[in-house]
Every structure is written in C-alpha cells, then in structure tokens.
Amino acid sequence: MEVSNGLHAMTAEELARFVLDQQELFILDVRNEEDYRNWRIEGERIKSINLPYFTLLEGVEPALARIPADRPVLVVCAKEGSSKFVAERLVEAGRSPVYYLEGGMKSWSEHLAPVKIGELADGGALYQFVRLGKGCLSYMIVSGEEAAIVDTARMTDVYERFAAELGVKIKHTIDTHLHADHLSGGRKLADRSGAAYWLPLKDATEVIFHYDSLEEGREIVVGDTAIRIHPIHSPGHTIGSTSLLVDERYLLSGDILFVESIGRPDLAGLAEDWVGDLRETLYERYRGLPQDLIVLPAHFGQVSELGEGGKVMARLSDLYRSNPGLNIADEEAFRREVTENLPPQPNAYQAIRQANMGKQTPDEDEQREMEIGPNRCAVHDQ
Amino acid sequence: MPDIQADQTLDCRGLACPMPIVKTKKAMDQLQAGQVIEVQATDRGSLADMQGWAKNTGHLYLGTIEEGNLLRHYLRKASPDETKELKKHPYTVSNEELAKKMESGGRQVTILDVREPAEFAFRRLPGSISIPLGALESRLDELDPEAEIHVICRTGTRSDLACQLLADKGFKQVKNVVPGISDWNGPTEQDNI
Incomplete structure (x- = not known):
C-alpha cells in the first residue's frame, strides 16, 4: 500500500516473510530504550538499531547517520503513529524506500501463520502455527473432516479460517497446561466451534468453567480413521503439565522441553516444589519414550530455534545430545540452574493466569496490553 | 487526589x-x-x-x-545551563570504576566533592574533600594541578561544571564521576552528629 512517494506500509505478515525466509532487513526501532531492550523483532539476517522517536523531534539527522543509504529501512514503534512520523521525515530527507510497520509491535505480537510439519496416518496432517512476535507455537492436528487445536492462541479467527480452508470441523481444543505468558484461546474457540476444551485437572483446580480433564489413560481421537492423542503427565513447568503423543510420531512437549532450553518451574510461585517433578519428567519419563519422536514445543526463545521455513522441531535423541537443560548430571546443579538467576517473568503473568482460569475477563485492549513482550517460559531466555 | x-x-x-x-x-x-x-x-x-x-x-x-x-x-523545564546541549567535560569515571579504585588505592585516590557543606555533612564518600562549586575558583590553591582528581556531586551536573572550571585553570587530570552520589552504592561516612 503506497501512502506517499517513497513511504510504504509493511504488514506483520510481510515482515514475517523476512524472518521465515531469512532475508536481510534493516530496522529502525523508535520505541523507548527500555521497551527495545525487553523485546524486539529478531531474525537471522535482521539488523536493528534503537533511536527513540523523541530523540528525533528536532530532526532525523542522528538516524540518517546510522541507516545504510542504499537499502530499504523499516521503522517500528509500539502502535504505528511514531514510526509513521519518523518514516515520513526520512522520506523528506531523501531516503527511499522507507517502510513503517502497520499496527506496530501490537500487530507483530498477534501475527501467527501455519507451517505444515508433516503427514499423519491415513491422509492426516499436522500444522504448527508460529507466533513469531511472541515466540508462541500452537498446533492443528487434522484427520478426515476433523481437527484438534493444541495450545490455542487468543487470535482464534486464524484457526477458524484455516479450518474452513481445509474443510474440517474443530472438535477439540487442548491446553497442555495453564499458560502464564499468553491468553489461551482454547475455551473461546471450543465454545465457538462446539468443540470439547481439554485442560489438565491438576492445573484446573481454580478454574470456574467447564472443561474435559486431560489425563493419562484417556485418549482423544481425531477423524474417523483415528489419529490418537495420548496424554503423558509431565509436570515441572506447572504441576498438571501434560505432553501429547500424536500418531506415535510426534511429542507435543508444551512448556516442558524446548529446542534449546527447558521449561522454568517458577511461574506459579512454586519453583522449589516443582524442581523435582521437572527433573523426573526430563531425565526419566522422557528418557523412557521412543527416542526418534519429533519434539514440538509450545515456544521458542531465540530465533536460532527456527528451522527451515520457520518450523520449530527436533528429534528427541538429538535434544538429549545438544540441549543444555538435558545435560546437567548433578541434581543440585540442576536445581540451581532452574531456580536461580532466572530471566524476568513474562509480562503480566499473574493476571494472565487469572484470566486463563476464567477469574478475570479483560477487554480486548487490556488483553493486548497483557500480552506485550516475549513469552519467557524457558530457563535460558534473555 | x-x-x-x-x-x-x-x-x-x-x-x-x-x-x-x-x-x-x-x-x-x-x-x-x-x-x-x-x-x-x-x-x-x-x-x-x-x-x-x-x-x-x-x-x-x-x-x-x-x-x-x-x-x-x-x-x-530545565534552565539553559542544566540542559544537555551544554558542552560537557570529556573525561568521566563511573561510580563503579571509582569504587574499584578506592578499594585498591584507598586514601591515595583524590575525591573532590563540590556539593553544599550541608549535603557533605550528612553523606559523603570516605576521604573526600569538600569545596562547594561556588567557592571552587577562590580555593584552587588547596588542590594539586598535576594530581588525578575525581570530582563528584549529587547527579553529575555541578561536578561537570567544576571539571570544566578546573581544566580551564590548567588542572591536568580531572574526571567527572557519573552519575554521582545519588546512585552511589559503595561505602559512605558522615559527621558525628
């Protein structure tokens, strides 16, 4: 969309292509220094600098000196206004092409797109929805004319549209645990689709709505020819955390095991209590599973975890070799690693937990505000 | 309200x-x-x-x-001599660097405090000497122009002006301590009150 000569809008979707395809892009982030330090757009070949817009009110010369003249530049701010303001001045100063991010970091935080992970038995398929801005991953398991969604994000319309495109009906929404970093869309999507909403019983002791108890021994079936989802109790990030074994090939590990890190046990305030569970899940339960399972986590923390086409996945046996969280032999060292010097908690994590239990009902703007920032669910996040 | x-x-x-x-x-x-x-x-x-x-x-x-x-x-609104457009003394030392120097050099480190006497009385760095900014020009003979002098105030503004004054007067090694006592975490002392 051309606004005026040399000034263009870039959508979050277009920006996502730069990250997923590892293309080069130069970003001028004009938010304040603290916001930039906490959370910014990252990619293998994305270079960004931070100059708050209020340092550029007298003129954009400080920015001109630091932006390469021969390349496109994307100006980014929280909501859009300031980036457009600065971008217009860059164009006036003769730079072209100059882009601003439509909807700012708020849109970036909300963007998610499906990537196909692989085929399942009898023509089924598994899709990963990558929420680049926040590092959240959710999944759609499709078989026959049915679908199940795992760790649904708040933007439920994305799944509804995708299910409609595939011509399937959403029958189940499943949360692997009570989330603390983002608002779950699981219950809302279930209500809208007439689906069942599954949540681990032990994480649901305070919830005030109806759910189906996700527990070991129960089986969730998708489609006539039956893609089976087996819950495996894998506590540690939360007490109820449950992994899903899908089609005997994929292990949806929730927030227990990531590609380059492991889940943090402290977000419900019970780190010391849950350390033992976390240790047992990672060093005993997961060890006992078939080692050729493909691990599909609910988050990524660094862009280096994004693979080809943006997929986030790894073989379980490879993770036992390379993931630092799976290679701490000493139990005491492990305890220290997962309870001391942890990264800051995710933004508004306590309010988010309350909302995911149904105890708070924030409006749309408040929901956006609560979800600002990275997920920070891993022990090794920044 | x-x-x-x-x-x-x-x-x-x-x-x-x-x-x-x-x-x-x-x-x-x-x-x-x-x-x-x-x-x-x-x-x-x-x-x-x-x-x-x-x-x-x-x-x-x-x-x-x-x-x-x-x-x-x-x-x-800041007065013109408080705003950042003002020329700054080019040599600074951070609170942390100064604290390290004090640890290794003890009382050998010269620290000049240019705040008012009352501010100095209640909280100051151990071993620092007091010459308020307003009196500095008339008391230059109390200082060694060849010595390394660390100039400190509450937030680094008055000490910056003091550094510029001293440099003008031929002092060779003056350094402004930033941000200053407002953020100081090291040891302090006060008068016996």
Whole structure:
C-alpha cells in the first residue's frame, strides 16, 4: 500500500516473510530504550538499531547517520503513529524506500501463520502455527473432516479460517497446561466451534468453567480413521503439565522441553516444589519414550530455534545430545540452574493466569496490553 | 487526589503517540526555566516516553498521577545551563570504576566533592574533600594541578561544571564521576552528629 512517494506500509505478515525466509532487513526501532531492550523483532539476517522517536523531534539527522543509504529501512514503534512520523521525515530527507510497520509491535505480537510439519496416518496432517512476535507455537492436528487445536492462541479467527480452508470441523481444543505468558484461546474457540476444551485437572483446580480433564489413560481421537492423542503427565513447568503423543510420531512437549532450553518451574510461585517433578519428567519419563519422536514445543526463545521455513522441531535423541537443560548430571546443579538467576517473568503473568482460569475477563485492549513482550517460559531466555 | 501546582496544563487526552510528546515539546519551548507543566494524557505509552524524553533533553520528570485512564505527567523545564546541549567535560569515571579504585588505592585516590557543606555533612564518600562549586575558583590553591582528581556531586551536573572550571585553570587530570552520589552504592561516612 503506497501512502506517499517513497513511504510504504509493511504488514506483520510481510515482515514475517523476512524472518521465515531469512532475508536481510534493516530496522529502525523508535520505541523507548527500555521497551527495545525487553523485546524486539529478531531474525537471522535482521539488523536493528534503537533511536527513540523523541530523540528525533528536532530532526532525523542522528538516524540518517546510522541507516545504510542504499537499502530499504523499516521503522517500528509500539502502535504505528511514531514510526509513521519518523518514516515520513526520512522520506523528506531523501531516503527511499522507507517502510513503517502497520499496527506496530501490537500487530507483530498477534501475527501467527501455519507451517505444515508433516503427514499423519491415513491422509492426516499436522500444522504448527508460529507466533513469531511472541515466540508462541500452537498446533492443528487434522484427520478426515476433523481437527484438534493444541495450545490455542487468543487470535482464534486464524484457526477458524484455516479450518474452513481445509474443510474440517474443530472438535477439540487442548491446553497442555495453564499458560502464564499468553491468553489461551482454547475455551473461546471450543465454545465457538462446539468443540470439547481439554485442560489438565491438576492445573484446573481454580478454574470456574467447564472443561474435559486431560489425563493419562484417556485418549482423544481425531477423524474417523483415528489419529490418537495420548496424554503423558509431565509436570515441572506447572504441576498438571501434560505432553501429547500424536500418531506415535510426534511429542507435543508444551512448556516442558524446548529446542534449546527447558521449561522454568517458577511461574506459579512454586519453583522449589516443582524442581523435582521437572527433573523426573526430563531425565526419566522422557528418557523412557521412543527416542526418534519429533519434539514440538509450545515456544521458542531465540530465533536460532527456527528451522527451515520457520518450523520449530527436533528429534528427541538429538535434544538429549545438544540441549543444555538435558545435560546437567548433578541434581543440585540442576536445581540451581532452574531456580536461580532466572530471566524476568513474562509480562503480566499473574493476571494472565487469572484470566486463563476464567477469574478475570479483560477487554480486548487490556488483553493486548497483557500480552506485550516475549513469552519467557524457558530457563535460558534473555 | 493530591493537588499539584503547575504553571501550565496541556491537554493531550485521546491523542496517540507521538502527539503527546510533540505537543509537550512545543509547550515546553514557551515556558520559562523552572516552570512546571502538567500534561494530561490517556495513551499509556506516554508514561515511559515522557520519562525517556525528559532524560534525553535534561528537563526534569517529576512524576505521574494516575486517575483511572487519565495520566497526569508533571515536568519542570530545565534552565539553559542544566540542559544537555551544554558542552560537557570529556573525561568521566563511573561510580563503579571509582569504587574499584578506592578499594585498591584507598586514601591515595583524590575525591573532590563540590556539593553544599550541608549535603557533605550528612553523606559523603570516605576521604573526600569538600569545596562547594561556588567557592571552587577562590580555593584552587588547596588542590594539586598535576594530581588525578575525581570530582563528584549529587547527579553529575555541578561536578561537570567544576571539571570544566578546573581544566580551564590548567588542572591536568580531572574526571567527572557519573552519575554521582545519588546512585552511589559503595561505602559512605558522615559527621558525628
């Protein structure tokens, strides 16, 4: 969309292509220094600098000196206004092409797109929805004319549209645990689709709505020819955390095991209590599973975890070799690693937990505000 | 609701970023140094940005009162000799660096405190000497022009002026301690009061 000569809008979707395809892009982030330090757009070949817009009110010369003249530049701010303001001045100063991010970091935080992970038995398929801005991953398991969604994000319309495109009906929404970093869309999507909403019983002791108890021994079936989802109790990030074994090939590990890190046990305030569970899940339960399972986590923390086409996945046996969280032999060292010097908690994590239990009902703007920032669910996040 | 006196009130309600800052800057240009402006805004982002902008320009961000969705920001216009456009003494040393030097060099490290005597009496760095900025020019003979002198005040502004004065007068190794005593975490002492 051309606004005026040399000034263009870039959508979050277009920006996502730069990250997923590892293309080069130069970003001028004009938010304040603290916001930039906490959370910014990252990619293998994305270079960004931070100059708050209020340092550029007298003129954009400080920015001109630091932006390469021969390349496109994307100006980014929280909501859009300031980036457009600065971008217009860059164009006036003769730079072209100059882009601003439509909807700012708020849109970036909300963007998610499906990537196909692989085929399942009898023509089924598994899709990963990558929420680049926040590092959240959710999944759609499709078989026959049915679908199940795992760790649904708040933007439920994305799944509804995708299910409609595939011509399937959403029958189940499943949360692997009570989330603390983002608002779950699981219950809302279930209500809208007439689906069942599954949540681990032990994480649901305070919830005030109806759910189906996700527990070991129960089986969730998708489609006539039956893609089976087996819950495996894998506590540690939360007490109820449950992994899903899908089609005997994929292990949806929730927030227990990531590609380059492991889940943090402290977000419900019970780190010391849950350390033992976390240790047992990672060093005993997961060890006992078939080692050729493909691990599909609910988050990524660094862009280096994004693979080809943006997929986030790894073989379980490879993770036992390379993931630092799976290679701490000493139990005491492990305890220290997962309870001391942890990264800051995710933004508004306590309010988010309350909302995911149904105890708070924030409006749309408040929901956006609560979800600002990275997920920070891993022990090794920044 | 606390009642805070302001010389001017600026209505930025309903305006989105960057307008609250753009308008505040314009209004501030019209104020006299030392005057206080109240900026009413509804954009939550204006809170961090007001603080950042004030820090960047040298104006003093005093605080914000929240009433529901309304944010009342208070800022005081800096006088020209407080703003950042001013020439700065080029040599500085951080609080942390100075603390390290004191640990290894003890009382060998010369620290000149240019705050007022009352400020010095209540809290100061051990072994520092007191010459208030206003008296510095007339008491230069108390200092060694060849020595390395670390000049300190509360936030680094007065000490910067003191450094420039000393450098003008031929002092060879003067360093401004930044940010100064307001952020000092090392040992302190006071008069026996």
